[in-house]
Each structure stands twice: as structure tokens, then as C-alpha cells.
Amino acid sequence: MxxxxxxxxxxxxxxxxxxxxxxxxxxxxxxxxxxxxxxxxxxxNYQPNLSARYLRKGRVGVIGLAIPELLNPYFAEVSNTVILAAGRQAYTVLVDTTGGERANERIVINGWRPQLLDGVILSPLALEQEDLQPGLVETPVVLLGERFLDVPHDHVAIDNVAAAYEATYHLLRLGYRRIAAIGLRIDVPDETETSKLRLRGYLQALQEVGISSDKQLITTTEAFYDRESGYSAIRRLFADGVVVDAIFCFNDLMALGAIRALYDMGLRVPEDVAVIGFDDIEEGRYAFPSLTTISPDKKLIGETAVDFLLGRIEGTRDVPPERVYIPFRLIERESTMGRAWGGERRDVLKDHA
Incomplete structure (x- = not known):
């Protein structure tokens, strides 16, 4: 007993x-x-009766976490940080996937009854402004990711424009000039959508060093960013005869698919084509070659989201809703580090060092 x-x-x-x-x-x-x-x-070894404590406070001690998918290791890793952070404060996390569908995302914020959850952390891909307006959402909500909406909820994100700029500039600094961008989603018109922001950072870096953008180097994808998307994008790119010496993939899974496609075509990474990704998933660290990538602080993303949500739930966070940007850093690995560092190729950036 x-x-x-x-x-x-x-x-x-x-x-x-x-x-x-x-x-x-x-x-x-x-x-x-x-x-x-x-x-x-x-x-x-006394263990407090959390159910009774939450009942007295009008809470259940459970928060929801809704992400687009679990097959993407990035979302799985962020989910793990949320679960650990919530557990340290005696909250349980109920995880669900939405498939990035608006109907499913609306169910999360409206269909999960308040009696079941104290609040929700949501990574939306399709919600619109009207879905999150005051009076329509019964529980506290914290948003994750880069779908920016003018709504009264805390939002935890990274600066995708700055991060994509950093990734592209890394390739430019090494002397690469024909840099392909893989991952623009044409099925999502919103200019604040993740792929549009990452494309903006890519173009800014090219413009800064006086390289004109080439539409042939911008490859579109549909739906989620997975290995097959990266693989097929590279096969299409080379089938069209486009010349590239480096590839910026908008996430690591596509970068891993791109590396496989290059290998199947008899090309070496980075000796023939350099590749950089985005997310710093664990798989990229152990790939061959290991993957250069943009690494968001996933631990801080999860902890910040939990702190914001529990602050709203427990009444300790009474400041107006805010959007916060979590730091990121460039992780240099083998997929970009094998090319020559000096000579004529570096001159393209001599005025920007």
C-alpha cells in the first residue's frame, strides 16, 4: 500500500x-x-497524491503536445525534451500527431476537452488566424515552429531567415557558387511558412556576395520533408542538367536522401558536391559522411515551451503573450569540409570576411 x-x-x-x-x-x-x-x-519513500492535488487546484496534471508527425526525428527529439521538462514539474504529456492538417490541428485546440488537459503545446502547419482567436480556445496554448499568426498565445521559434543565411554563407565562405536550395513548398502560399523563410535567408546570403539567384537551383517539394523528398529532388535536378557544386537542404532528412542520390549517381560528398542540412538530428552525426547542419537548441525549445505553458496554467506567467527566438548554431562536419579552403574560390568573399 x-x-x-x-x-x-x-x-x-x-x-x-x-x-x-x-x-x-x-x-x-x-x-x-x-x-x-x-x-x-x-x-x-513517500510519493504525493498528485491526482488529489490537481483536483483541489482544478487541474488534471496533463498537458497535450501536438506535432505534425513522429517519423521526423526532429519532432521526436523536441517531444522528448518537452516530456522531460514537464515531468520535472510533475506533469504528464499526452502526445498526438496532426499530419499538418488544419482539421486535426483544430481538434487539438477545440476537441480535446479541458477536463482532459490543462493546456496544449502545438506545432501548427495549417491553422489560420480565426482558429486561435480569444474565446475559441478553452485551454492555454503555446505555439511552436514558424507558422506565425497574430494571435494571443506565446510562441517559441527559431529565426529561420538568419539560420538559412548562416547555412548558405558557410558554403559561400568555402568558395561554392552553384548552391542548390532543396525544400521550397509551393503548396503553402503563406510567406511566413518555414520553407519561404529559409529560402529568404538563402537568397539574402547570395545577394550579399553579389551572386544572382538562379531559379533552376531552387527545387520544390511537397508535403513533409523526408529522405525520399531529398532523394527525388536531387535526381530531378541532375536529370535537368543543372550544374551544382553544393546543396542546402531545408532539413536533415532531405539532406540524407540527397547524399544517397549523389552516391547512386557516382558523385562524392563533399569532393564533388557539398551538402548541408538543417535540424541536427542524431542520425546526421553518424551518417557517412557526417552531416554539416544548423542546430537549433531543441532542449531549450522544449523547456521554454513547457515553462511558458505551465506559467499560464498556474497563473505565474501574467505578461502579455510573446514570441521568443531560440538560439541556433552551425555544426561543421564532413559533408562540407572536404573542399579546398583557399585560392581563387575564396576570393568571391574577400570583401565580406
């Missing part, structure tokens, strides 16, 4: 009220009694 407050009180020789005061951090308990209670709690 589980240990009760009465058991602890008997072991410590104090009242049940005193035990409760110690557990809840009340200050009006003598140091001597507090030490006895804490020792008894430890000896009896």
Missing part, C-alpha cells in the same frame, strides 16, 4: 497537519520538526 500522510506523521512523531505544511513548503514549522518530517518522508 502507498505511504500516507498519517504514516509519515506517526514515524516523525508530529501531526498530519505538520507533515502537510512541510510538503507544501510552509514556513511556520520549526527546523527540528521539519528535519524529522523530511527524514520520515525519505525513509518511507
Amino acid at each position: 502507498p505511504t500516507t500522510l498519517k504514516d509519515v506523521a506517526l514515524r516523525a512523531g508530529v501531526s498530519i497537519k505538520t507533515v502537510s505544511n512541510v510538503i507544501h513548503g510552509q514556513v511556520y514549522v520549526t527546523d527540528e520538526k521539519r528535519e524529522r518530517v523530511e527524514e520520515a518522508l525519505k525513509e518511507l
Whole structure:
């Protein structure tokens, strides 16, 4: 049977009220009694009744996490950080996938009854402004990702324009000039959608060093960014006779598919074509060659989202909703580091070093 407050009180020789005061951090308990209670709690391995505590506070101790898919390791890794961060504060996380469909995302924010969840962390791909307006959402919501909507909810993201610029500039700094961009989604017209933002950063880096953009180098994809998308995009690109010496893939899975396509065509990475990805998934660290990538701080993304949501749930976060950008960094690995560093190829950036 589980240990009760009465058991602890008997072991410590104090009242049940005193035990409760110690557990809840009340200050009006003598140091001597507090030490006895804490020792008894430890000896009896007391576990608090979280269900009763949440019931008294009108909460259930469960938050929802809705992501587009679990097959993408990036979302799986972020989910893990959310689960760990919530667990440290005695909350359970219920994970669901939406497929990036608006109907499914609306179910998350409207169909999951408040009696089941205290709040939701959502990575939306298709929701519109009207779906998240005041009065339509019954529980606190924190948004993840780069679908920016003018709505009264906290939003945790990374600066995709700056990150894509950094990825492209890395290739330019190494002397590459014919840089393909893989991952523009034409099925999503929103200019704040992730692929549009990453394309903007790519174009900014080219423009800064005086290289004109070439539409032939911008390859579109549909639906999710997976290995097959990267593989087929590269096969199409080379089938059209487009000359490239480097490839910026808008996520790591496509980059891994691109490397396989290049290998199947008898090309070496990075000796013939350099490849850079985005997300820093674990698989990229152990690929051959290992993948150069943009690494968002996924741990901080998850922890920030949980802190914001629990702050809204528990009433400790009373500032206006805000959008915060989580840091990222460039991780240089083998897929870009095998090309020559000096000579004529570096001159393209001599005025921008």
C-alpha cells in the first residue's frame, strides 16, 4: 500500500497537519520538526497524491503536445525534451500527431476537452488566424515552429531567415557558387511558412556576395520533408542538367536522401558536391559522411515551451503573450569540409570576411 500522510506523521512523531505544511513548503514549522518530517518522508519513500492535488487546484496534471508527425526525428527529439521538462514539474504529456492538417490541428485546440488537459503545446502547419482567436480556445496554448499568426498565445521559434543565411554563407565562405536550395513548398502560399523563410535567408546570403539567384537551383517539394523528398529532388535536378557544386537542404532528412542520390549517381560528398542540412538530428552525426547542419537548441525549445505553458496554467506567467527566438548554431562536419579552403574560390568573399 502507498505511504500516507498519517504514516509519515506517526514515524516523525508530529501531526498530519505538520507533515502537510512541510510538503507544501510552509514556513511556520520549526527546523527540528521539519528535519524529522523530511527524514520520515525519505525513509518511507513517500510519493504525493498528485491526482488529489490537481483536483483541489482544478487541474488534471496533463498537458497535450501536438506535432505534425513522429517519423521526423526532429519532432521526436523536441517531444522528448518537452516530456522531460514537464515531468520535472510533475506533469504528464499526452502526445498526438496532426499530419499538418488544419482539421486535426483544430481538434487539438477545440476537441480535446479541458477536463482532459490543462493546456496544449502545438506545432501548427495549417491553422489560420480565426482558429486561435480569444474565446475559441478553452485551454492555454503555446505555439511552436514558424507558422506565425497574430494571435494571443506565446510562441517559441527559431529565426529561420538568419539560420538559412548562416547555412548558405558557410558554403559561400568555402568558395561554392552553384548552391542548390532543396525544400521550397509551393503548396503553402503563406510567406511566413518555414520553407519561404529559409529560402529568404538563402537568397539574402547570395545577394550579399553579389551572386544572382538562379531559379533552376531552387527545387520544390511537397508535403513533409523526408529522405525520399531529398532523394527525388536531387535526381530531378541532375536529370535537368543543372550544374551544382553544393546543396542546402531545408532539413536533415532531405539532406540524407540527397547524399544517397549523389552516391547512386557516382558523385562524392563533399569532393564533388557539398551538402548541408538543417535540424541536427542524431542520425546526421553518424551518417557517412557526417552531416554539416544548423542546430537549433531543441532542449531549450522544449523547456521554454513547457515553462511558458505551465506559467499560464498556474497563473505565474501574467505578461502579455510573446514570441521568443531560440538560439541556433552551425555544426561543421564532413559533408562540407572536404573542399579546398583557399585560392581563387575564396576570393568571391574577400570583401565580406
